[in-house]
Amino acid sequence: MNYDPVYAKALRLEPLSRREAETLYEKAPLGELCALAWELRQKHVPGRTVTWQIDRNVNVTNVCISGCKFCNFHCKLHETDRAYVTTIEQYAGKIEEMLALGGDQLLLQGGLHPRLDIVFYENLFRELKRRYPSVRLHALGAPEVAHIARISSLDDETTLRRLMDAGLDSLPGAGAEILDNAVRKRISPGKPDADRWIEVMHTAHRLGLPASATMMYGHVETPAQRVEHLLRIRDLQARCPEGKPGFLAFIPWIFRSTGTELEREGVVTHFSPLEYLRLVALSRIVLYNIPNIQASWLTVGKATAQIALHAGANDMGSIMIEENVVSSAGASNAFDAEGIRQAIREAGFEPRLRDQLYRFRDLR
Numbered sequence: 331m332n333y334d335p336v337y338a339k340a341l342r343l344e345p346l347s348r349r350e351a352e353t354l355y356e357k358a359p360l361g362e363l364c365a366l367a368w369e370l371r372q373k374h375v376p377g378r379t380v381t382w383q384i385d386r387n388v389n390v391t392n393v394c395i396s397g398c399k400f401c402n403f404h405c406k407l408h409e410t411d412r413a414y415v416t417t418i419e420q421y422a423g424k425i426e427e428m429l430a431l432g433g434d435q436l437l438l439q440g441g442l443h444p445r446l447d448i449v450f451y452e453n454l455f456r457e458l459k460r461r462y463p464s465v466r467l468h469a470l471g472a473p474e475v476a477h478i479a480r481i482s483s484l485d486d487e488t489t490l491r492r493l494m495d496a497g498l499d500s501l502p503g504a505g506a507e508i509l510d511n512a513v514r515k516r517i518s519p520g521k522p523d524a525d526r527w528i529e530v531m532h533t534a535h536r537l538g539l540p541a542s543a544t545m546m547y548g549h550v551e552t553p554a555q556r557v558e559h560l561l562r563i564r565d566l567q568a569r570c571p572e573g574k575p576g577f578l579a580f581i582p583w584i585f586r587s588t589g590t591e592l593e594r595e596g597v598v599t600h601f602s603p604l605e606y607l608r609l610v611a612l613s614r615i616v617l618y619n620i621p622n623i624q625a626s627w628l629t630v631g632k633a634t635a636q637i638a639l640h641a642g643a644n645d646m647g648s649i650m651i652e653e654n655v656v657s658s659a660g661a662s663n664a665f666d667a668e669g670i671r672q673a674i675r676e677a678g679f680e681p682r683l684r685d686q687l688y689r690f691r692d693l694r
Contacts, residue, residue: 331357333353333354333358333362336350336353336354337362337366340366340370340615340618341366341369341370341373343370343373343618343619344618345564345568345618346615346616348557348558348561351557351560351561351612351615351616352553352554352557354612354615355553355556355557355608355609355612356553360604360607360608360611363608363611363612363615363641364607364611364640364641364642366611366615367610367611367612367614367615367641367642368640368641368642370614370615370618370642371614371623371642371643371644374621374622374644375621375622375644377680378678378679378680379644379679379680379681379682380639380644380645380646380674380677380679380680380681380682381622381644381645381646381681381682381683381684381688381690382645382646382647382648382649382670382671382674382681382682382683382684383435383647383648383649383683383684383685383686384428384431384432384433384434384435384648384649384651384667384683384693385428385433385434385435385436385437385468385648385650385651385686386424386425386427386428386433386435386436386437386650386651387437387439387650387651388416388421388424388436388437388438389403389416389439389440389441390415390416390438390439390440390441390443390446390454391413391414391415391416391440391441391443391446392404392405392412392413392414392440392441393405393406393407393413393414393415393440393441393443393444394440394441394442394443395407395441395442395443395444395520396441396442396473396518396519396520396521397518397519397520397521398517398518398520398521399516399517399518399519399590399591399592399595400517400518400546400549400585400586400587400590400591400592401590402588402589402590404441407443407444407445415443415446418454418457418458421436421458422461425458425461425462425465427651428465428651429462429465431651431667432667432683432693433651434464434465434466434685434691435465435466435467435468435499435685435686436458436465436466436467436468436469437468437469437502437648437650438467438468438469438470439469439470439471439474439502439504440474441474442473442474442477442520442521444481445481446478447478447481447482448478448479448482448484448489448492448493449482451470451478451493451496452492452493452495452496453496455467455469455493455496455497455498456496456497458497459496459497466499466500466685466686467497467498467499467500468499468500468501468502468686469493469498469499469500469501469502470493470498470501470502470504471501471502471503471504471505472501472503472504472505472506472522472526472527472528472530472531472534473504473505473521473522473526473527473530474504474505475489475490475493475501475530475534476522476526476527476529476530477522478493486529486530486533487533487536487537490530490533490534490537490539491537494537494539498539499540499686500539500540500541500542500686500687501531501534501539501540501541501542502541502542502544503541503542503543503544503577503579503580503581504544505521505522505527506527506543506544506545506546506559506563507545507546508524508545508546508547508549508551508555508556508559509524509527509528509558509559509562509563510524510551510555510558510559511523511524511525513549513550513551513555516550517549517550517592524562528562528566531543531566531577532566532569532570535566535567535569535570535571535574535576535577536570536571536574537574538574538575539575540575540576540578540686540687541575541576541577541578542577542578542579542580542581543563543566543567543577543579543580543581543620544580544581544582544583545559545560545563545580545581545582545583545609545613546583546584546585547582547583547584547585547609548584548585548599548600548601549585549587549592549597550592550597556609557612557616560612560613560616560617561616563577563580563617563620564616564617564618564619564620567617567619567620568619575687576620577620578620578621578622578686578687578688579620579621579622579623579624579645579688580613580617580620580622580623580624581623581624581626581647582606582609582610582613582626583626583628583629583630584599584601584606584626584629584630585599586599586629587599601630603630603633603634603637606630606634606638607634607637607638607641610623610625610638610641610642610643611641611642613642614641614642614643615642621688622644622645622688623642623643623644623645624643624645624646624647625638625639625643625645625646625647626647627646627647627665627670627673628647628650632665632673635673636673636674636676636677637677639674639677639678639679640677640678645684645688646670646673646674646681649665649666649667649669649670650665667693
């Protein structure tokens with residue numbers, strides 16, 4: 331089959347139809363997809379620079395009512411032997427360690443805690459900013475924002491404005507999983523649905539709050555649902571008001587099943603490096619309006635992430651000081667600052683440290 335007309339359309343940065351995207355994903359030769367993705371990467375991020383970041387992932391709490399079947403980390407409020415809420419002094423110790431390693435950002439996530447409302451998060455963010463004004467807060471996610479709004483009897487815009495006033499700098503793409511309500515009902519029965527994720531993110535876009543988007547694939551979804559996920563992300567980004575940052579990056583990562591409820595239901599990880607490369611390449615091709623594609627080394631490992639840099643990805647993410655959720659489900663990969671720089675060099679690229687806005691920074 332001749333895919334040249336679709337390739338040419340993609341190179342013109344025109345949105346592909348659902349049929350075109352599905353055809354490329356399911357039938358186009360992987361080598362051709364990677365070559366096209368590389369050309370598109372050069373349009374968005376010319377040259378051979380690959381960015382990376384130093385931040386620390388701190389869980390606000392492990393209490394969550396969403397019931398995600400892929401998460402071993404969460405617990406219920408009544409599980410008093412396990413449940414916790416991170417204290418300010420614990421944050422201080424973790425931040426000091428991060429700063430000593432050259433980090434500049436906290437990735438703050440937790441769960442849908444039934445008692446942590448807008449006032450809790452305002453107080454938390456303000457205190458962290460008072461103590462560490464230079465540290466960026468890349469915090470929460472659309473499901474958490476929707477939950478905070480609900481239990482605080484607020485709308486999304488008011489919730490986000492108050493969080494931003496308290497110190498929220500950017501919004502992670504967490505909780506997207508697959509943007510299909512049937513899939514979400516199966517794997518995350520208590521989490522806000524796909525439409526709510528999109529509503530919150532669109533509000534964040536309107537308010538000028540920088541954000542990222544993610545995909546967790548490889549569980550109960552179909553290839554067509556993966557493509558639909560990309561199209562919904564693309565179309566949401568297209569609605570972002572001119573002059574606002576919207577989604578700065580897209581990060582696809584593989585579901586890890588070890589010890590999860592999904593594994594007990596018979597859904598297990600079947601990781602294929604070639605399938606991951608196909609998905610990364612398609613992400614670059616479909617998401618013509620998102621500048622950065624990240625290689626998720628945490629879930630796919632060093633070698634596959636390095637190859638992904640030749641298949642459309644231009645970023646290696648963070649060294650992720652302290653990561654609990656994916657690691658608790660079987661991900662065992664790790665990098666320090668020198669390790670991630672060396673991995674980028676080995677792949678034939680120049681490593682550059684960045685901040686959350688993809689601005690270059692120097693490691694002190």
